[in-house]
Protein backbone atom coordinates (compact mmCIF):
# COMPACT_ATOMS: atom_id res chain seq x y z
CA UNK A 1 0.00 0.00 0.00
CA UNK A 2 2.67 2.44 0.99
CA UNK A 3 4.53 1.31 -2.13
CA UNK A 4 1.66 2.54 -4.32
CA UNK A 5 1.59 5.78 -2.41
CA UNK A 6 5.29 6.24 -2.88
CA UNK A 7 4.83 5.51 -6.58
CA UNK A 8 2.16 8.21 -6.91
CA UNK A 9 4.18 10.64 -4.85
CA UNK A 10 7.15 10.08 -7.13
CA UNK A 11 4.97 10.51 -10.20
CA UNK A 12 3.77 13.81 -8.82
CA UNK A 13 7.31 15.02 -8.13
CA UNK A 14 8.51 13.95 -11.59
CA UNK A 15 5.63 15.66 -13.36
CA UNK A 16 6.06 18.87 -11.37
CA UNK A 17 9.76 18.92 -12.23
CA UNK A 18 9.07 18.12 -15.89
CA UNK A 19 6.38 20.78 -16.07
CA UNK A 20 8.64 23.33 -14.43
CA UNK A 21 11.49 22.47 -16.79
CA UNK A 22 9.14 22.80 -19.77
CA UNK A 23 8.08 26.26 -18.62
CA UNK A 24 11.66 27.33 -18.03
CA UNK A 25 13.01 26.06 -21.33
CA UNK A 26 10.14 27.47 -23.36
CA UNK A 27 10.31 30.89 -21.74
CA UNK A 28 10.41 33.53 -24.49
CA UNK A 29 13.71 35.27 -25.16
CA UNK A 30 12.40 38.50 -23.71
CA UNK A 31 12.14 36.99 -20.24
CA UNK A 32 15.70 37.67 -19.28
CA UNK A 33 16.42 36.52 -15.74
CA UNK A 34 17.85 39.08 -13.29
CA UNK A 35 21.58 38.21 -13.35
CA UNK A 36 21.95 38.24 -17.15
CA UNK A 37 19.82 41.40 -17.19
CA UNK A 38 22.25 43.15 -14.88
CA UNK A 39 25.12 41.68 -16.92
CA UNK A 40 23.65 43.18 -20.07
CA UNK A 41 23.60 46.58 -18.36
CA UNK A 42 27.31 46.17 -17.57
CA UNK A 43 27.95 44.99 -21.14
CA UNK A 44 26.42 48.23 -22.36
CA UNK A 45 27.95 50.46 -19.70
CA UNK A 46 31.49 49.34 -20.60
CA UNK A 47 30.64 49.42 -24.29
CA UNK A 48 31.82 45.84 -24.83
CA UNK A 49 29.71 45.95 -27.98
CA UNK A 50 31.87 48.76 -29.33
CA UNK A 51 34.43 46.06 -30.12
CA UNK A 52 32.51 42.75 -29.97
CA UNK A 53 29.43 41.39 -31.72
CA UNK A 54 26.62 39.24 -30.34
CA UNK A 55 24.45 37.66 -33.03
CA UNK A 56 26.16 40.00 -35.47
CA UNK A 57 25.38 43.22 -33.61
CA UNK A 58 28.17 45.45 -32.39
CA UNK A 59 31.70 46.39 -33.43
CA UNK A 60 33.94 44.31 -35.64
CA UNK A 61 37.24 44.96 -33.87
CA UNK A 62 37.21 41.86 -31.68
CA UNK A 63 35.80 38.31 -31.81
CA UNK A 64 32.06 37.55 -31.84
CA UNK A 65 31.05 36.44 -28.34
CA UNK A 66 27.68 34.79 -29.01
CA UNK A 67 28.93 31.32 -28.08
CA UNK A 68 32.05 32.22 -26.12
CA UNK A 69 30.67 30.88 -22.83
CA UNK A 70 30.29 27.35 -24.18
CA UNK A 71 33.56 27.58 -26.11
CA UNK A 72 35.78 28.77 -23.28
CA UNK A 73 34.01 27.93 -20.03
CA UNK A 74 33.51 29.94 -16.89
CA UNK A 75 36.95 29.63 -15.28
CA UNK A 76 38.85 30.63 -18.39
CA UNK A 77 36.59 33.65 -19.00
CA UNK A 78 36.91 34.80 -15.40
CA UNK A 79 40.69 34.79 -15.68
CA UNK A 80 40.66 36.38 -19.12
CA UNK A 81 38.45 39.29 -17.99
CA UNK A 82 40.68 39.90 -14.98
CA UNK A 83 43.78 40.24 -17.15
CA UNK A 84 43.17 40.09 -20.92
CA UNK A 85 46.73 41.02 -21.86
CA UNK A 86 48.09 37.83 -20.30
CA UNK A 87 46.40 35.61 -22.87
CA UNK A 88 47.27 36.15 -26.52
CA UNK A 89 50.15 38.64 -26.45
CA UNK A 90 50.66 38.55 -30.22
CA UNK A 91 47.07 39.60 -31.03
CA UNK A 92 45.00 42.74 -30.73
CA UNK A 93 44.70 43.53 -27.06
CA UNK A 94 41.59 44.04 -25.06
CA UNK A 95 41.71 46.80 -22.43
CA UNK A 96 41.75 45.77 -18.76
CA UNK A 97 38.53 47.07 -17.25
CA UNK A 98 39.22 46.34 -13.59
CA UNK A 99 35.80 44.67 -13.21
CA UNK A 100 34.58 43.84 -9.72
CA UNK A 101 33.72 40.22 -8.85
CA UNK A 102 30.00 40.87 -9.04
CA UNK A 103 30.34 42.69 -12.38
CA UNK A 104 32.26 39.68 -13.73
CA UNK A 105 29.66 37.24 -12.34
CA UNK A 106 26.84 39.14 -13.99
CA UNK A 107 28.71 39.48 -17.29
CA UNK A 108 29.34 35.72 -17.30
CA UNK A 109 25.67 35.06 -16.54
CA UNK A 110 24.84 37.33 -19.46
CA UNK A 111 27.25 35.59 -21.87
CA UNK A 112 25.94 32.19 -20.76
CA UNK A 113 22.34 33.28 -21.29
CA UNK A 114 23.13 34.74 -24.70
CA UNK A 115 24.68 31.47 -25.91
CA UNK A 116 21.60 29.53 -24.81
CA UNK A 117 19.13 31.59 -26.84
CA UNK A 118 17.52 29.51 -29.59
CA UNK A 119 18.29 31.74 -32.55
CA UNK A 120 19.47 35.10 -33.75
CA UNK A 121 15.83 36.26 -34.08
CA UNK A 122 15.64 36.48 -30.31
CA UNK A 123 18.47 39.02 -30.18
CA UNK A 124 18.35 41.74 -28.95
CA UNK A 125 15.80 40.89 -26.22
CA UNK A 126 12.45 42.47 -26.94
CA UNK A 127 11.09 45.09 -24.54
CA UNK A 128 8.48 43.84 -22.08
CA UNK A 129 5.28 45.82 -22.20
CA UNK A 130 3.87 46.22 -18.71
CA UNK A 131 0.16 46.67 -18.06
CA UNK A 132 -0.71 50.33 -18.33
CA UNK A 133 1.03 50.58 -21.68
CA UNK A 134 4.46 51.60 -20.45
CA UNK A 135 7.47 49.82 -21.86
CA UNK A 136 10.22 48.36 -19.72
CA UNK A 137 13.53 47.30 -21.14
CA UNK A 138 14.01 43.57 -20.57
CA UNK A 139 17.46 44.34 -19.23
CA UNK A 140 17.74 46.88 -16.46
CA UNK A 141 20.61 49.03 -17.63
CA UNK A 142 22.66 49.68 -14.56
CA UNK A 143 25.50 51.91 -15.55
CA UNK A 144 28.04 52.54 -12.80
CA UNK A 145 26.88 55.54 -10.80
CA UNK A 146 29.72 57.79 -11.93
CA UNK A 147 28.60 57.26 -15.53
CA UNK A 148 25.54 59.44 -15.08
CA UNK A 149 26.04 62.36 -17.43
CA UNK A 150 25.35 65.70 -15.77
CA UNK A 151 22.51 67.62 -17.34
CA UNK A 152 23.65 70.96 -18.67
CA UNK A 153 22.21 73.67 -20.94
CA UNK A 154 25.45 73.73 -22.88
CA UNK A 155 25.66 71.24 -25.77
CA UNK A 156 29.47 71.25 -25.52
CA UNK A 157 29.33 70.20 -21.85
CA UNK A 158 26.74 67.52 -22.62
CA UNK A 159 28.80 66.28 -25.57
CA UNK A 160 31.93 66.12 -23.45
CA UNK A 161 30.13 64.01 -20.84
CA UNK A 162 28.70 61.71 -23.51
CA UNK A 163 32.10 61.22 -25.09
CA UNK A 164 33.29 59.14 -22.17
CA UNK A 165 29.97 57.85 -20.83
CA UNK A 166 27.28 55.41 -21.77
CA UNK A 167 25.74 54.95 -24.29
CA UNK A 168 28.43 56.48 -26.54
CA UNK A 169 31.71 55.84 -24.69
CA UNK A 170 33.74 57.06 -27.64
CA UNK A 171 36.66 57.18 -25.20
CA UNK A 172 37.04 53.37 -25.27
CA UNK A 173 38.58 53.85 -28.70
CA UNK A 174 39.49 57.55 -29.02
CA UNK A 175 41.88 59.66 -26.98
CA UNK A 176 41.68 63.47 -26.92
CA UNK A 177 45.44 63.73 -26.40
CA UNK A 178 47.34 64.39 -29.65
CA UNK A 179 48.84 61.28 -31.30
CA UNK A 180 47.57 58.84 -28.68
CA UNK A 181 46.03 55.94 -30.61
CA UNK A 182 43.76 53.53 -28.75
CA UNK A 183 41.74 51.65 -31.38
CA UNK A 184 40.82 54.71 -33.41
CA UNK A 185 42.75 57.92 -34.12
CA UNK A 186 43.15 60.63 -31.48
CA UNK A 187 40.40 63.20 -31.90
CA UNK A 188 42.60 66.09 -30.77
CA UNK A 189 42.42 68.73 -33.51
CA UNK A 190 39.50 66.94 -35.20
CA UNK A 191 37.61 70.19 -35.91
CA UNK A 192 40.47 71.49 -38.03
CA UNK A 193 41.13 68.17 -39.76
CA UNK A 194 37.43 67.60 -40.40
CA UNK A 195 37.22 70.86 -42.33
CA UNK A 196 39.74 69.60 -44.89
CA UNK A 197 38.99 65.85 -44.83
CA UNK A 198 36.01 65.69 -47.15
CA UNK A 199 35.68 68.03 -50.09
CA UNK A 200 32.51 70.09 -50.26
CA UNK A 201 31.49 69.06 -46.74
CA UNK A 202 31.50 71.25 -43.63
CA UNK A 203 33.49 70.08 -40.61
CA UNK A 204 30.22 69.40 -38.76
CA UNK A 205 28.89 67.31 -41.63
CA UNK A 206 32.12 65.32 -41.80
CA UNK A 207 32.00 64.56 -38.07
CA UNK A 208 28.32 63.61 -38.29
CA UNK A 209 29.07 61.19 -41.13
CA UNK A 210 32.01 59.77 -39.17
CA UNK A 211 29.64 58.96 -36.31
CA UNK A 212 26.57 57.62 -38.10
CA UNK A 213 28.28 56.07 -41.10
CA UNK A 214 31.90 55.36 -40.15
CA UNK A 215 32.56 53.35 -43.29
CA UNK A 216 32.01 56.39 -45.52
CA UNK A 217 35.60 57.60 -45.00
CA UNK A 218 38.23 55.40 -43.46
CA UNK A 219 41.08 57.33 -41.90
CA UNK A 220 44.36 56.24 -43.46
CA UNK A 221 46.20 53.65 -41.44
CA UNK A 222 43.05 52.48 -39.61
CA UNK A 223 40.59 49.69 -40.14
CA UNK A 224 36.84 49.96 -40.54
CA UNK A 225 36.06 48.71 -37.04
CA UNK A 226 34.13 51.60 -35.52
CA UNK A 227 30.67 50.59 -34.33
CA UNK A 228 28.08 51.05 -37.12
CA UNK A 229 24.96 51.50 -35.00
CA UNK A 230 25.53 54.90 -33.34
CA UNK A 231 22.79 56.32 -35.56
CA UNK A 232 20.34 53.98 -33.76
CA UNK A 233 21.90 53.97 -30.31
CA UNK A 234 22.21 57.75 -29.95
CA UNK A 235 19.40 60.28 -30.25
CA UNK A 236 19.83 63.10 -32.75
CA UNK A 237 20.27 65.50 -29.81
CA UNK A 238 23.08 63.35 -28.46
CA UNK A 239 24.78 63.29 -31.86
CA UNK A 240 24.45 67.09 -32.09
CA UNK A 241 25.99 67.43 -28.62
CA UNK A 242 28.92 65.19 -29.56
CA UNK A 243 29.51 67.23 -32.72
CA UNK A 244 29.37 70.48 -30.71
CA UNK A 245 31.96 69.06 -28.32
CA UNK A 246 34.26 67.71 -31.04
CA UNK A 247 34.11 71.08 -32.85
CA UNK A 248 35.91 72.54 -29.81
CA UNK A 249 38.82 70.12 -30.21
Ligand code: HEC
Nearest residue numbers: 046047048051062063068080087088091092093094107172
Ligand atom coordinates in the same frame (compact mmCIF):
# COMPACT_ATOMS: atom_id res chain seq x y z
C1 HEC B 1 38.57 48.25 -27.28
C2 HEC B 1 38.04 47.00 -27.76
C3 HEC B 1 37.43 46.00 -26.77
C4 HEC B 1 36.47 46.24 -25.82
C5 HEC B 1 35.78 47.57 -25.49
C6 HEC B 1 36.18 44.95 -25.21
N1 HEC B 1 36.95 43.97 -25.76
FE1 HEC B 1 36.85 41.96 -25.33
N2 HEC B 1 38.32 41.62 -26.69
C7 HEC B 1 38.96 42.58 -27.45
C8 HEC B 1 40.00 41.93 -28.25
C9 HEC B 1 40.95 42.64 -29.22
C10 HEC B 1 39.93 40.55 -27.95
C11 HEC B 1 40.83 39.43 -28.48
C12 HEC B 1 42.04 39.44 -27.57
C13 HEC B 1 42.60 38.10 -27.30
O1 HEC B 1 42.02 37.09 -27.72
O2 HEC B 1 43.61 38.10 -26.57
C14 HEC B 1 38.87 40.39 -26.97
C15 HEC B 1 38.49 39.15 -26.45
C16 HEC B 1 37.43 38.96 -25.55
C17 HEC B 1 36.96 37.68 -25.08
C18 HEC B 1 37.40 36.33 -25.58
C19 HEC B 1 38.67 35.85 -24.97
C20 HEC B 1 39.14 34.57 -25.63
O3 HEC B 1 40.29 34.22 -25.35
O4 HEC B 1 38.41 33.92 -26.38
C21 HEC B 1 35.95 37.92 -24.17
C22 HEC B 1 35.14 36.91 -23.40
C23 HEC B 1 35.80 39.36 -24.09
N3 HEC B 1 36.71 39.95 -24.95
C24 HEC B 1 34.87 39.99 -23.30
C25 HEC B 1 34.69 41.38 -23.25
C26 HEC B 1 33.78 42.04 -22.34
C27 HEC B 1 32.86 41.34 -21.37
C28 HEC B 1 33.91 43.39 -22.59
C29 HEC B 1 33.23 44.53 -21.84
C30 HEC B 1 33.44 44.55 -20.40
C31 HEC B 1 34.89 43.56 -23.65
N4 HEC B 1 35.35 42.32 -24.02
C32 HEC B 1 35.25 44.78 -24.19
C33 HEC B 1 38.67 43.93 -27.50
C34 HEC B 1 37.73 44.58 -26.71
Ligand code: HEC
Nearest residue numbers: 050051059168170173183184210214217218219222223226
Ligand atom coordinates in the same frame (compact mmCIF):
# COMPACT_ATOMS: atom_id res chain seq x y z
C1 HEC C 1 35.35 50.29 -31.42
C2 HEC C 1 36.17 51.47 -31.44
C3 HEC C 1 35.51 52.82 -31.74
C4 HEC C 1 34.49 53.44 -31.04
C5 HEC C 1 33.71 52.90 -29.84
C6 HEC C 1 34.32 54.74 -31.66
N1 HEC C 1 35.20 54.88 -32.70
FE1 HEC C 1 35.38 56.53 -33.88
N2 HEC C 1 36.77 55.55 -35.04
C7 HEC C 1 37.29 54.30 -34.77
C8 HEC C 1 38.26 53.95 -35.79
C9 HEC C 1 39.06 52.65 -35.87
C10 HEC C 1 38.32 55.05 -36.68
C11 HEC C 1 39.20 55.17 -37.93
C12 HEC C 1 38.58 54.40 -39.08
C13 HEC C 1 37.43 55.13 -39.68
O1 HEC C 1 37.66 56.20 -40.24
O2 HEC C 1 36.29 54.65 -39.58
C14 HEC C 1 37.36 56.05 -36.16
C15 HEC C 1 37.13 57.30 -36.75
C16 HEC C 1 36.40 58.32 -36.15
C17 HEC C 1 36.33 59.68 -36.65
C18 HEC C 1 37.06 60.24 -37.85
C19 HEC C 1 38.39 60.77 -37.39
C20 HEC C 1 39.19 61.48 -38.44
O3 HEC C 1 40.33 61.88 -38.12
O4 HEC C 1 38.71 61.63 -39.56
C21 HEC C 1 35.50 60.38 -35.80
C22 HEC C 1 35.12 61.85 -35.87
C23 HEC C 1 35.06 59.43 -34.79
N3 HEC C 1 35.62 58.19 -35.03
C24 HEC C 1 34.21 59.77 -33.76
C25 HEC C 1 33.72 58.85 -32.83
C26 HEC C 1 32.72 59.19 -31.84
C27 HEC C 1 32.09 60.57 -31.63
C28 HEC C 1 32.48 58.04 -31.14
C29 HEC C 1 31.47 57.82 -30.01
C30 HEC C 1 30.09 58.12 -30.38
C31 HEC C 1 33.34 56.99 -31.69
N4 HEC C 1 34.07 57.53 -32.72
C32 HEC C 1 33.41 55.68 -31.22
C33 HEC C 1 36.96 53.49 -33.71
C34 HEC C 1 35.94 53.74 -32.79
